[in-house]
Amino acid sequence: MSSMQSFSSLPIHAIAFLLCIFLLTSASNGNDTDQLALLKFKANINQDPLGVLNSWNDTTHFCQWHGVSCGSRHQRVTALDLRSLKLSGSISSFIGNLSFLRELRLQNNSFGGEIPPQIVNLRRLEILALHNNSIAGKIPANISRCTNLISFRVHYNLLEGGIPMELGVLLKIQYLSLAHNRFVGTIPPSLGNATSLQIFYAYENTLSGDVPATLCQLKNLSILALSDNHLSGNFPPCIFNVSSLMTLDVGANLVHGSLSSELGISLPNLQFFSISLNQFTGFFPASLSNASNLQVFEIDDNKIVGKVPSFEKLYMINWLTMNSNHLGTGEADDDMTFLSSLANGTNLEYLDLGFNNFGGKLPEQISNFSRKLSVLVLDENQIFGNIPPGIENLANLKRFSAWHNKLSGVIPSTIGRLQSLEILYLTRNNFSGSIPPSLGNLTIIDVLGLGQNYLHGNIPVGLGNCQRLSVLDLSGNNLSGTIPPQIIGLSSFKYTLLDFSFNHFTGVLPMEVGSLKNLQNLDVSNNMLSGEIPSSLGSCTSLEELLMEGNAFQGRLPSSLGLLQGLQKLDLSRNNLSGQIPEALAGLRSLEILNLSYNNFEGAVPMKGVFTNASATSVVGNGNLCGGIPQFHLPKCPTFNKPKKRLSLQMKIIISVISVLLGLILVLTYLFLSQLRKKRREIESNSDGNALLMVSYQSLRNATNGFSSANLIGTGSFGSVYKGILGEEGMVIAVKVLNLMHQGASRSFIAECEALKNIRHRNLLKLITACSSVDYHGNDFKALIYEFMPNGSLEEWLHPNLGLNEATKSLNLLQRLDIAIHVASALEYLHHYCESTIVHCDLKPSNILLDNEMIGHVGDFGLAKIFLEGTLQPSTNQSISTGVKGTIGYTPPEYGMGSEVSTYGDIYSYGILLLEMFTGKKPTDSMFGENLNLPNFVKRSLPEQVAQSIDPILLQENKVTNSTQSNWRSIRNNEILECFTSIFEIGIACSVEMPSMRMNISHVATQLSSARKKLFGMQIR
Structure with missing residues (x-):
């Protein structure tokens, strides 16, 4: 009979037995495949410090091996979980033979190599977790064959290439994380077809192109994180309508667009929102006040405008940054109302509103902010008012920065109770009073900036308790007294910057300064310090800038300055230093700028190092120097030849006799000349009452x-x-x-x-x-x-007479700003640092002369008034005239009403001069009449239309514009416009009609120097 007939004739139980034997044999073959694949996987592991793979041996079934899970029915491997075991090696290609595998978790190890292409054979794979390794190469393009994939996480690896468009075929994918790799190219629009996608991380790559609008099709999307790439183009507005979104992060890209006005309503689940460091424009969405689940909101460095709404419903807000936009109106209205409403946010930890246009008064409600608040930044706005004493309630505050506002009043002593404070930066405000001694209680403070205010009094000795300070800026105030050794006298101080410039400090610079090994910048310029420069400065081996100009330092330069091998800038000008210039300065290889001008140095100028660069070195105003390179225009040094042999006795006698005769002749000559001078002085005294040095x-x-x-x-x-x-x-x-x-x-x-x-x-x-x-x-x-001034007058440069066929003269922004600082420095000297106060009375461009280095010199003192020290009366040898002093357009209005000459008049003239320098318009221009003058013309353009007031030559040179759509670098554009705005504000403040309201000339010099330093990176004194 046939075999089929034989098989069919078997009893039913025999058939069942044979079928079991077949199935067991098949299962055994599959088990062998899985076991072999696991052993191949183990073979690719080169480091197993925890010994977790020791159990992978023949003594136990592979389903019992560490990290291996099998199905109960077929005893096939369904999961391999070896996460966080410090394994290193590569992933074996045999992993593709685990055909029943659903979960592969190898994250948080040190796997290298590539993702084996055989992984696409795992048709049942649902979870692929390879994140936090060092895997390189590309994602296999046919990953789409893993059609059951739900979670694919490969973030924090070294993967490269493009994101495969085939990922859009994975209709079950819910979690896709590609962050922190080296992916390039665009985000595939095909991802919009992965309709189950809920989480998509692709931040910190090098992706470019648009954010695809197809992502708006992902109605289940809850997290979209694309920050820190090179994405550009218009951000799809439809994404703001994906109501399931909880996190939206496209920060640090080049994306532009505008925020939806319904943002707080269309995204009801929003918790994390960041568009920082992009090019978004338009108005701040008022609907954000409805986003009650919002925890993080970041819109830094965009061009958002408008008023910020109330945040009283943002109970969950934790992190709020709006730095560097155009928010607020700058007026004393309700700009700050929203700030008061933040008192409801009991979880608020970080608040940054810096570099905007917020005006209004600082609300007292900031004292009621969350006790968790650690950072409060209000920099570069127009906020006024006082710091409330209740700020002490913010017990966890680490950083409080309100630089460049209009805050005033005293600095509350209660700030000294903020024991967690690390940064306190209040520079460029209108604070008055003294420095609170309680600041000495801030024992962990790192940065203390109180510069450019109106503080007076002494430096509190208690600041010596702040031994973690790295930056101390007290510049541009009215501080006086000595610099206490206690605040710089310990090696435990961590100072990198000390700025005491533009104050009224007296006494000596403490020797203890030599203990500051980390000090990089020391600025004590423009004070009244005296004594010798301490030799201990040579121990400050980290110094890069040492600025000591404008004091009364005397004596010789310590040779220890030659030890400062990292020094880049040294300014000792306008002191009373003497002796020879140390050769050691020529050995400072890093020295780029050296100013020794206007001292009493003598002898030969070195011929090495920085002394070979006339543009970097200034030695003018030292009448006894000689030698140096020809560009210094110094006389040659005398040479002395040593005698080759001793003189004979006879020659010595002859020389002695001649010396005696010469001595008698000199005595007689001296007596004759003395008598002659006496008669000449009598004649001159009779003629005009003044002793003058004469030439014929x-x-x-x-x-x-x-x-x-x-x-x-x-x-x-x-x-x-x-x-x-x-x-x-x-x-x-x-x-x-x-x-x-x-x-x-x-x-x-x-x-x-x-x-x-x-x-x-x-x-x-x-x-x-x-x-x-x-x-x-x-x-x-x-x-x-x-x-002689070879470059003529400032008048000739501002308004050149092209009719005489002259070469066109033009001053750039830097040159004008430097000259303005030069003139302010001269006025400050005349008004404050002469034995008797001198009022110039005729400050105008034709009286500002320029040398060959374009340094400004104030001249023509024909109308000057000298006031005796301690009085407001001119010296007796000058008549007082009630007539108008000066030149039309530059003369202060009070002189025309009979007021006496004062320093306030010079400041008015300086303000007009400053405005003329940067507008290019004379105060007597025909466009000005009864209802419009130069200050009013400039004032009405500030700040939004500042470009309308700028000299067109400067506009063309710097390519600045008010347009936010300019293709030129917007950041540099804004910096230049801000510089012009600051300059114009100074000019207006100097030329107000009320004399007592005009800006102090010392404050003028300080603010202009700061504007220069901010824009050009180097300050000039």
Whole structure:
């Protein structure tokens, strides 16, 4: 019979037995495959520090091995879980043979290599977790064959290439995490077809292109995190309608668009929202006040405008940052109302509103903020009012920064109770009073910035308790007294920056400064410090900037400064230092800027290092220096030849006799000259009551080629100015010949001599000598001889006379800003640092002269008034006139109403000068009339339309515009516009009609220097 007949004739129980044997045999073969695949996997592991794979041996069934799970029916491997076991190696390609595998969890190890392409054979795979390893290569393109995949997590690896578009075929995928890899290319629009997707992480890659609008089809999407890529284009507005979203993060990209006005309503589940560091525009959504589940809200560094709504319903808010936008109106209205409403957020920890346009008064309700608040930033706004004493309630506050606002009043002593405070930065406000001694209780504070306010009094000694300080900025105040050794005297201090500049500190710089090994920047400039520069500074080996100009330091420079090998900038100008310049300074290889000007240094200038660069080194104003490179224009140093042999006795006798005779001759000559000088002084005293250093009429006539018209370089109200070359030395001079027929010319001559004979400043025109004589016709002749300024007057540069076929003159922004600082520095010296206060009375562009380095020098003191020290009365040798002093357009209005001359008048003239320099418009321009003057013209353009007031030459040079759509770099554009705004605000503050309300000239110099430093990276004093 046939075999089929034989099989069919078997009893039913025999058939069942044979079927079981077949199934067991098949299962045994599958088990062998799984076991072999696991052993191959183990073979690729090269490090197993915990020994977890020791159980993978023949003594136990593989289903009992560590991390292996099998199905109960077929004893096939369904899960391999080896997470967080410190394993390293690569993933074996045999993993593709575990055909029943549903879960593969290898995260938090050190696997390298690539994802084996055989992994796509795992058709039953639902969870693939490979995150937090070092896996490289690409995602297998045919991963779509794993059609049951629900969770695919490969974040924090080294994967590269593009995101496979085939991922969109995975209709069951719910969790897709590709973050922190090296993926490039675009986000595949096909992901919009993965309709089950709930979580999509792709942050911290190098993805580019648009955010695909197809993602709006993912109605179950709860997390979309695409931050820190190179995404661009318009952000799809429809994503704001995916109501299931709880997290939306596209921060740190190049995306633009606007926020939906219904954002707080259309995203009712929103908890985390970030669009920081993008290019979003439009208005702040008022509907955000309804987002009651919101915990994190970040819109930093965009161009969002408008008013911020109340946040009283944001009970869960934890992190709120809106830094660097255009929010607020800048007016004293309800800009700050929303800030009060944040008192309801009991979980608030971080609040940053800096660099906006918020105005209004700082509400007292900030004292009621969450006790969890650790960061409060209000920088660069227009907020005014006082800091409430109740700020002490914010017990966990670590950073409080309100730099560049209009806050005023005293700094509350209660801040000293914030024991967690690490940063307190209140620079550039209007705070007054003294520094609270209670700040010494802030023992863990790292940064303390109180600069550019109106603080007075001494530095509290208690700040010596703040030994973790790395930055201490007290610059630009009215502080006085000595610098306490207690605040810089311990090696435990961590200072990297100390700024005491532009105050009234006296005494010496403490020797203890040498203990500050980490100090990088030390600025004590423009004070009244004296004594010698401490040699201990040589121990501050981390110093990069040392600024000590504008003090009364004396003595020799310590050679220990040569130990500061990291020093980049050293400014010791305008002191009383003497002796030779140490050769050690020439050995400072990092030194880029060296200013030793206006001291009493003597001897040879070194010829190495920074001294070989005339543009980086200044030694002017040291009359006894010699040598150096030719660009310094110093005389040659004398040479001394040593005698080759001793003199004979006879020669010694002859020399002695000659010496005695010469001595007698010198004595007689001295007596004769003394008598001659006495008679000359009597004559001069009878003529004008002033002692003047004279040169002859003939020498000046020769120097100017007979006062030739070819040498005429300018004319003024009291005379003419000629260029000349004096004497055999060939000194180039400017000779101001007074027109004595003009009423007041003689008084102008006396006033200018009196004003300039005892003052010295790098930004004042140097008076060399004077001449009071008669000409060849017997007429009186008076002239003033000045240092020649080769670049003429500021007037010629601001308003060049192109009709004379001159080369077009133009000053750039940096040059104008430097000259403005030069003039402010000169006025500050005249008003505050001379023995007697000097009021210039005629400050205008034609009286600002420029040397070959474009450094500004204030000249023409013909109308100057000298006030005796401690009085408000001019010196007795000057008459008081009730007439208007100065030039139309620059003369303060009070002079026209009969008020006496004062320093306030100079400040007004300076304000007009400053506005003219940066608008390019004269105060007498025909566009100005009864209802409009230069300050009002500028004021009405601030701040939004500031570009309308800027000199067109500067606009073209810097390519600035008010348009937020400019293709030019918006950040630099904003910085320049902010710089112009600051300058114009200073000019307006100086030229207000009420004299007592005008800005202090010291504050002017400080603010202009800060604006320069912020924009160009180097401060000028």
